[in-house]
Amino acid sequence: MKNHLTRLFVVIFFFLLFHVPGMTQPSHILSTYDQQSQWAQCLHCHDDYEYTEGYINSVHGENACTSCHKGITDFDQHSEGLQKPSRPVCDKCHLQEAKDFKKNVHYLMQNFSCYDCHLDIHTVQKLDKNMKKKIIQDCAACHPQDDYVLSGHAYAVLHKDNMDAAACDDCHGLHDTRMLHTSAEKYPAEAREFYNKSCKRCHSDEEMMRRNNLSTMTVREYEHTYHGKVQDLGYPTRVAGCADCHTSHNILPKTDPNSTVHPTNLVANCGRCHKNSNENFVKYAAHADYTDYKQHPGLFATFIAMSALLVLVFVFFWIHTFLWWRKDYWDKYKLEAAGMVRKSHLPVKDASKVFQRFGAVERVMHLILMISFFALVITGMPLKFHTTSWAKYTIALLGGAHNAGLIHRISAAVMILLFLYTLVLSLKFLKPAGKFTFRGIFANLFGPDSLFPSLKDWQDLKGMVRWFFDKGEKPKFERWTYWEKFDFLAVFWGMLAIGGSGIILWAPEWASKIFPGWIFNVATIIHSDEALLASGFIFTVHFFNTHFIPSKFPMDTVIFTGRYRVEELYESRELEYERLKAAGQLEGKIKKYPTIIVSLVSGLVGILSLSLGLLLTVLIIWGLFF
Amino acid sequence: MKYLLTVILLWLAVPGFAQADLDPGWKFISPDDLHQWMQGARTDFVLINTLSPIEFRQCSIINSVSIPLEWIDQPDKLPADKNKFLVFYCCSQRCAISRRAADIAVNKGYLNVFVLEAGLPAWKEKGYPTVSQESVVPLNVLSLKPKALLKFMKESEDWLILDIRSQGEYAKQHLRNSINISFTDLDAHYHDLPLNKKIIVVDEVGHRSFLACRFLKMKGIQNAQRLFGGMVEWTETLGDEFVETKPGTAGE
Numbered sequence: 001m002k003n004h005l006t007r008l009f010v011v012i013f014f015f016l017l018f019h020v021p022g023m024t025q026p027s028h029i030l031s032t033y034d035q036q037s038q039w040a041q042c043l044h045c046h047d048d049y050e051y052t053e054g055y056i057n058s059v060h061g062e063n064a065c066t067s068c069h070k071g072i073t074d075f076d077q078h079s080e081g082l083q084k085p086s087r088p089v090c091d092k093c094h095l096q097e098a099k100d101f102k103k104n105v106h107y108l109m110q111n112f113s114c115y116d117c118h119l120d121i122h123t124v125q126k127l128d129k130n131m132k133k134k135i136i137q138d139c140a141a142c143h144p145q146d147d148y149v150l151s152g153h154a155y156a157v158l159h160k161d162n163m164d165a166a167a168c169d170d171c172h173g174l175h176d177t178r179m180l181h182t183s184a185e186k187y188p189a190e191a192r193e194f195y196n197k198s199c200k201r202c203h204s205d206e207e208m209m210r211r212n213n214l215s216t217m218t219v220r221e222y223e224h225t226y227h228g229k230v231q232d233l234g235y236p237t238r239v240a241g242c243a244d245c246h247t248s249h250n251i252l253p254k255t256d257p258n259s260t261v262h263p264t265n266l267v268a269n270c271g272r273c274h275k276n277s278n279e280n281f282v283k284y285a286a287h288a289d290y291t292d293y294k295q296h297p298g299l300f301a302t303f304i305a306m307s308a309l310l311v312l313v314f315v316f317f318w319i320h321t322f323l324w325w326r327k328d329y330w331d332k333y334k335l336e337a338a339g340m341v342r343k344s345h346l347p348v349k350d351a352s353k354v355f356q357r358f359g360a361v362e363r364v365m366h367l368i369l370m371i372s373f374f375a376l377v378i379t380g381m382p383l384k385f386h387t388t389s390w391a392k393y394t395i396a397l398l399g400g401a402h403n404a405g406l407i408h409r410i411s412a413a414v415m416i417l418l419f420l421y422t423l424v425l426s427l428k429f430l431k432p433a434g435k436f437t438f439r440g441i442f443a444n445l446f447g448p449d450s451l452f453p454s455l456k457d458w459q460d461l462k463g464m465v466r467w468f469f470d471k472g473e474k475p476k477f478e479r480w481t482y483w484e485k486f487d488f489l490a491v492f493w494g495m496l497a498i499g500g501s502g503i504i505l506w507a508p509e510w511a512s513k514i515f516p517g518w519i520f521n522v523a524t525i526i527h528s529d530e531a532l533l534a535s536g537f538i539f540t541v542h543f544f545n546t547h548f549i550p551s552k553f554p555m556d557t558v559i560f561t562g563r564y565r566v567e568e569l570y571e572s573r574e575l576e577y578e579r580l581k582a583a584g585q586l587e588g589k590i591k592k593y594p595t596i597i598v599s600l601v602s603g604l605v606g607i608l609s610l611s612l613g614l615l616l617t618v619l620i621i622w623g624l625f626f
Numbered sequence: 627m628k629y630l631l632t633v634i635l636l637w638l639a640v641p642g643f644a645q646a647d648l649d650p651g652w653k654f655i656s657p658d659d660l661h662q663w664m665q666g667a668r669t670d671f672v673l674i675n676t677l678s679p680i681e682f683r684q685c686s687i688i689n690s691v692s693i694p695l696e697w698i699d700q701p702d703k704l705p706a707d708k709n710k711f712l713v714f715y716c717c718s719q720r721c722a723i724s725r726r727a728a729d730i731a732v733n734k735g736y737l738n739v740f741v742l743e744a745g746l747p748a749w750k751e752k753g754y755p756t757v758s759q760e761s762v763v764p765l766n767v768l769s770l771k772p773k774a775l776l777k778f779m780k781e782s783e784d785w786l787i788l789d790i791r792s793q794g795e796y797a798k799q800h801l802r803n804s805i806n807i808s809f810t811d812l813d814a815h816y817h818d819l820p821l822n823k824k825i826i827v828v829d830e831v832g833h834r835s836f837l838a839c840r841f842l843k844m845k846g847i848q849n850a851q852r853l854f855g856g857m858v859e860w861t862e863t864l865g866d867e868f869v870e871t872k873p874g875t876a877g878e
Contacts, residue, residue: 102750102753103751107750108746108747108751109717109747109833110833110836110837111684111685111758111761111837113761113764116764142767142768142769144768144769144770144771144774146774147769147771147774147854179747
């Protein structure tokens, strides 16, 4: 039994020794004896250098002639020219290359085979170090030196031995040179995206850039620009990619007078897309690092100022909102815990009357503002947070960056018109009823119906803070509270900042007739940060102050219905109630309760808007922190 | 109001007219569908390569026949049965040549005319079988971009521009002092070319001149070079410079 087992093991051992893959020679490599005898036969006739020494020293030297030249079965017939070998196929061994080559433009369009590029197939050597040079030289056999390798990356490879510089294959692929090459024909978008990625692959490699004394920030800075963001969203055809400014071959540094990005050539270079490009226009920094205060002091100052503004506004109002919520919730809880109902200070007959707070014009204006604001946020935020997946999804949903841009501009125009109308209304409001005097204007400006801040607002703020900490009564308000005035006046500042920068970015060629080009960089920062401020403020502070405060939760529809109970007027704006009552104007503002349609629509619009706003807040937070 | 109504009606009607105008009488067929036909889904069709004989021999779809565009009008080239399914293909994604061939077939009264969508490259990209009857030997062919060629033409007289497009296309617009031998006729007429001059081969978009140059080089005309991007690239880069246009000349 033991003998049998030993024998079995011996058999298995020898079986494995000769049959495990890799332990035996591949079938196409002949034993030295076979190879030499067969080779000698072929060399009788094929005795050129490339088949003799050249071949035996090549990388394929271990293979027999018939490894590639198959189909010769009768030596005599072959020597008489009657039997020809079939076309050599390389894909038996070079599987991946053969697979890649099926997508190669040279194969698809010109029916290239392997030896159309590997012309020296019989003497081909292994090229570890000089691979890049060889590739460039082989490609340049057809693609002329002047157009492709005279300068730039290829020159650095060939003449400076810089193996970091790109050879043809680094951008175009080697065996899988893409069809994109003929980009004008069918693949303009794919080609741009493909080649941008090629540039970015090396130029975002910090170690490689440092080694070559190049900026490590180039790609990141580009991605902060409008060009870079739209590219990243996946719509590369309408904005400049790398090659649009820097050209694709023979790329030169900007210090070279022949470079497209040399200062003397910039007007023409930018002018290829921006038709009215001029000296002023090209002062735009296409790769601006706004944190670099030495190189871009203006941008740095803008960046700091905008950041400070955002931090100040948010810190102040979020604290204000939190304290308010705390106080309101605690009070409400105490009442509920004690089983009490808030008692009305007015007789029931008066309290249940319906007061007209907003007229039809004001309500429509607010609705238009809301819709245009949402449209601007939905179409603008994807650009700001272009790296997120929701940005790409949103833009695709809108039918591309071009459509999003169109909607953004239409909404902006609507909002600007609304703003101008508000200005007209404001001026009308300031105009004195009787004779035109400055005193009359001042009286209106600081009157009870004005939205302009006054000393009372400061006192109200202090009063509110005292009330937040249970140190005093809640202040009594007139028609407009200080936070409502802030909401209103912030729009004036916002329209100047975001509207002004938006218009500059909308028509940069025209703007360049007045401003230097770096104003576009400034405008980009302002527009982007101000957008964050506006949407963040509306979706958190305004939403809370007006809707989510416990006494009004989940929402206050007065801006849509225009009406609320006199009770509410008294509770929230006692001074206005007293003033109207004393002047006998209250009765004139008493209306019927809103109809069921108005009430229903108001509720729906309110809920939808609040939900949308909260959703957008989540997306913005996602974009900011993840 | 009436005016507005008219405009709206016109606007609604335009796509209808446009549709009628645009319908060429033939249809595109995808490589997948054609492959299905070949697998036996349809037997009564003829697959026609509309390129030159040289290109046909270099690489063609299996079981296809060669009828260059210029010869389609000749009698007895297309099958007699007008109900026969005809599928034309050429080498470009735009299918310019096969579409022209299909137009001619439709005009001749063929009822079932198809053009292979995106042509031979798309067929190859799918990995479907092709055949090479006679391959032109591998040789490098230098390309000249329009600006380089213009400079070269201004500096020297040792060149001859050979336009390998069809006679019709050549008649419409061609480079000054160029001669015309269509790719289809090159096989028969290449020996008319001088050996002491640089031959610069010009085609429509630069896809065909490469093989034409290789063919010329194989035949001993070593000085053959090609214009990168063909006439399209030339006019896009240099506009009308060195271009002779004959307006109103009947094309194909």
